[in-house]
Amino acid sequence: MKRYTQFNRLIVDDFTTDVWEHPLHNHNHYEVIFIRSGSGIHHLNNSLVPYHAGHLYLLGPEDEHEFIIEEPTNFVYFKFTKLYFDTFDGENPAVWNQHIDKLLSKKWSRKRNLLKNKEDINIVDDLFKLIVTEYERNALLSKKLVNHHFKAILLVLNRNGPNCDKKQKRRADSDITEALLEYIELNIYDPKSVSQKEIARYFHYSPNYIGILFKKNIGTSLKKYIQDYRYNLLKQRLKHGHQSTKQLSLDFGFTDESHLHKFVKTQSGKSLISLKKELVPEMIL
Structure with a gap:
């Protein structure tokens, strides 16, 4: 199995394709993958998971995956190393590393889409648009804005657990x-x-x-x-x-x-x- 190595602390990529050119692989970094449009199958950790517009996946270094594209798909990739949160002075990287720890530690996060709430899908879509714009612009304070938008996405994901839409009375x-x-x-x-x-x-x-x-x-x-x-x-x-x-x-x-x-x-x-x-x-x- 192929392994991709990333040396930059952060890479953001927004692209559309109808052919997936990467074989089953893992990597030395983390990936947040947002599906803006399109559909197909996500081969993730030995499971075949259908994907659609609005789906989002968080992958750690040991996760292995590939996409089987059925309809042309617009992917937004946010790829970062563990050192990413150390980039900004005055920040507490431990807090945000803890958010990643908690999301990856949940069994339900390893094989499925992490976004369930429709309103949150729209919020995350808007946040990724802002991230891509600032990342490509690379102007004064762009890196800091990208960081703030990404942290907002992590907070949204933390409220999209498996029971987020259940409305039932409990004892x-x-x-x-x-x-x-x-x-x-x-x-x-x-x-x-x-x-x-x-x-x-x-x-x-x-x-x-x-x-x-x-x-x-x-x-x-x-x-x-x-x-x-x-x-x-x-x-x-x-x-x-x-x-x-x-x-x-x-x-x-x-x-x-x-x-x-x-x-x-x-x-x-x-x-x-x-x-x-x-x-x-x-x-x-």
Whole structure:
């Protein structure tokens, strides 16, 4: 299988074609692919997924794909490396890398279109038009405008989960469980905020009741769910990123590097170095 290597932090491409010239491949960067018009099949991670106008896909470096075009298709590609968010002074790249982590960590995001809401499709289409215009113009502040428009797209994607269009009544305990999961997702990088005591305080329940309710509806303890979630996000960052152990410790809210090493050992039974070798066998440590 072919692998494409990108050295620029960002490439934006807007093109229409009726012939896909790239064989099944993966790459060393991330790709947000928006289908402005046309239809066909997206061969993505061993699945054949029909695509249509308004579909959007987010691919990480380990994802493999190709398009089988049935009708001439207008693609907009936003291809960026993990260093892209480091480009702008005064920004906090960790926050936006976390948005990418969360989107890629969701099982439903790996084989399907991420845009479901019709109004959001129009918003994303307009944002990509602005991105392409500024990218090609390359004038004063164009790069910063492109960055702001792209971050707006990420925020739109975060509200297009699998249940975004469902309107149904839920039992009170189901409502609080959904709120708990959302709270954990928003605060997972801050260990103090996701302690059982702090979660209970936030939702005005006792720590014991929160633990019992979570175990009843999710099937696992609150503590284990949070640890597993953090560990899976950390593994994903190790696969895709090139941050130092110190930076990873800061991003994930560990008190120091030794705490990070201990966490990995507890979760996996492996050292951090061994885990890196397992996830990225070709890397030189």
